[in-house]
Amino acid sequence: xxxxxxxxxxxxxxxVRADVTGALRTRSRQIVDxxxxxxxxxxxxxxxxxxxxxxxLPERTIxxxxxxxxxxxxxxxxxxxxxxxxxxxxxxxGSPLERVLVGPFDAQRLSQVADDLVDRSRFLHERxxxxxxxxxxxxxxxxxxxxxxxxxxxxxxSGSGKDVVAQALHHxxxxxxxxxKAINCAAIPENLLExxxxxxxRGAFTDARxxxxxxxxxxxxxxxxxxxxxxxxxSAQVRLLRVLEERKVTRVGxxxxxxxxxxxxxxxxxxxxxxxxxxxxxxxxxxxxKVVELHLSPLRERRDDIPLLLEHYVQQMxxxxxxxxxxxxSKAGLNLLHEYDWPGNVRELRNLVERLVxxxxxxxxxxxxxxxxxxxxxxxxRHLPVVTSKTxxxxxxxxxxxxxxxxxxxxxxxxxxxxxGQADSTDPSMTPRPVFxxxxxxDVGEARAIDAEGVYAGDAAxxxxxxxxxxxxxxxxxxxxxxxxxxxxxxxxQLLGIGVRTLYRKLDEYGLK
Numbered sequence: 001x002x003x004x005x006x007x008x009x010x011x012x013x014x015x016v017r018a019d020v021t022g023a024l025r026t027r028s029r030q031i032v033d034x035x036x037x038x039x040x041x042x043x044x045x046x047x048x049x050x051x052x053x054x055x056x057l058p059e060r061t062i063x064x065x066x067x068x069x070x071x072x073x074x075x076x077x078x079x080x081x082x083x084x085x086x087x088x089x090x091x092x093x094g095s096p097l098e099r100v101l102v103g104p105f106d107a108q109r110l111s112q113v114a115d116d117l118v119d120r121s122r123f124l125h126e127r128x129x130x131x132x133x134x135x136x137x138x139x140x141x142x143x144x145x146x147x148x149x150x151x152x153x154x155x156x157x158s159g160s161g162k163d164v165v166a167q168a169l170h171h172x173x174x175x176x177x178x179x180x181k182a183i184n185c186a187a188i189p190e191n192l193l194e195x196x197x198x199x200x201x202r203g204a205f206t207d208a209r210x211x212x213x214x215x216x217x218x219x220x221x222x223x224x225x226x227x228x229x230x231x232x233x234x235s236a237q238v239r240l241l242r243v244l245e246e247r248k249v250t251r252v253g254x255x256x257x258x259x260x261x262x263x264x265x266x267x268x269x270x271x272x273x274x275x276x277x278x279x280x281x282x283x284x285x286x287x288x289x290k291v292v293e294l295h296l297s298p299l300r301e302r303r304d305d306i307p308l309l310l311e312h313y314v315q316q317m318x319x320x321x322x323x324x325x326x327x328x329x330s331k332a333g334l335n336l337l338h339e340y341d342w343p344g345n346v347r348e349l350r351n352l353v354e355r356l357v358x359x360x361x362x363x364x365x366x367x368x369x370x371x372x373x374x375x376x377x378x379x380x381x382r383h384l385p386v387v388t389s390k391t392x393x394x395x396x397x398x399x400x401x402x403x404x405x406x407x408x409x410x411x412x413x414x415x416x417x418x419x420x421g422q423a424d425s426t427d428p429s430m431t432p433r434p435v436f437x438x439x440x441x442x443d444v445g446e447a448r449a450i451d452a453e454g455v456y457a458g459d460a461a462x463x464x465x466x467x468x469x470x471x472x473x474x475x476x477x478x479x480x481x482x483x484x485x486x487x488x489x490x491x492x493x494q495l496l497g498i499g500v501r502t503l504y505r506k507l508d509e510y511g512l513k
Contacts, residue, residue: 008043010034010065011054016080020052023107024114037065044072049118055081055088066091073097073143074124076117080105096147096172097121123171127164129312130305134297138165145292146172151244153289154267156296159347162267163227165294169265170223178222181215186231194236200252216249216260223263229289230270230281241285299342299349306338309346313353324357330364339490340374371500475510478503
């Protein structure tokens with residue numbers, strides 16, 4: 001069985017190499033011997049679950065190793081020291097996935113620490129899945145910020161995973177053993193939010209028969225996560241600012257300031273600066289929350305992560321449910337999901353996977369199995385099918401209407417060429433181009449009336465021969481749209497103003513597939 005884990009051991013000491021290899025090597029682990037730091041970066045890029053560093057290396061080598069590993073914070077590190085780790089303390093910037101073992105150490109202790117660090121690292125990779133530059137940078141930022149006490153503002157679109165980032169910040173902080181209390185400020189009525197956050201004294205209001213400790217008191221020694229903080233009422237914002245500055249809370253109906261030791265994380269899918277300008281969010285609170293800002297990129301900006309996310313959620317659901325089944329996505333189905341804009345982000349993708357795993361087809365999932373479930377997704381831009389109030393007949397009539405408008409403009413351009421002898425060179429849109437073939441009349445010298453719409457007033461028979469049928473114009477419009485967007489059917493449907501399913505039906509009808 002091929003090993004599925006790679007541990008990198010940086011040492012020049014044969015005794016250390018023998019001890020570490022004997023303690024950690026298993027059938028599922030490969031111990032890679034690294035003599036110095038020159039090739040460590042390349043080996044890290046190839047993948048590693050753990051790095052072990054022998055502090056008996058030269059001090060300059062230790063410094064270089066620390067700089068290299070500082071750029072890979074998501075990889076756990078074990079530092080092996082004889083009796084003093086000061087050389088590493090000076091060089092390293094620290095990481096929650098880092099442990100220093102001062103000798104003498106035994107094999108069991110080393111194996112236990114290695115297992116613990118790999119498990120802690122797995123927490124991050126299983127919740128922030130992906131290999132895009134944006135997601136790797138976010139994981140490194142989390143590991144850099146998590147051990148600090150600073151307040152963090154997490155921004156990103158709805159469904160992008162802001163709650164996951166908050167949980168990771170708590171997990172990798174010194175408060176990991178404390179409580180993590182989350183509250184959605186948009187889900188609680190304004191008159192109840194302050195009560196949930198700060199608690200109340202007995203008799204503070206009707207039905208307040210007993211004292212209640214709010215979220216801040218409940219999370220003392222831990223972390224408070226305020227989701228959708230942009231929806232918090234201004235009165236609650238004033239009290240929250242006081243808590244952040246004084247580290248004390250006063251219950252509703254009380255006058256005693258109660259000290260609390262909490263770290264505050266906040267999240268919003270709104271642009272809080274715009275909310276500040278609109279007078280809906282306090283400027284002083286905004287800057288107090290934004291000591292550090294972590295931004296989650298929308299899924300459409302990291303499309304390379306889509307296959308990894310699909311695989312992750314499929315495996316997760318099939319492992320947890322014996323009744324789940326999934327035969328995979330066809331290439332066309334995967335391409336469709338890759339091009340989709342995912343307005344609901346990772347949450348929408350997970351919901352789609354859950355639907356396919358339990359209610360999907362028995363065979364491979366094709367585009368026609370996906371399109372009905374993507375149509376209902378809200379989007380401010382029309383890309384893949386969206387729900388509209390138009391019937392198929394209305395959409396087809398619109399297609400014909402726009403084709404006729406194009407034809408009208410082109411005939412008007414042709415008339416201008418005939419009358420003026422040349423097109424307006426200052427307007428590139430007026431450059432004449434052939435639309436269809438028109439037989440030359442026998443008597444070219446005969447004057448012909450042209451009406452205001454650019455259509456010949458006389459000789460109806462010739463006009464009938466010149467104008468193609470509606471189906472021909474529809475076909476030409478579809479071919480033209482496909483050509484302009486490089487045969488991308490989603491974009492062609494958007495350009496034509498019709499749904500993707502209508503376009504697929506027209507392609508079948510005209511034999512354009």
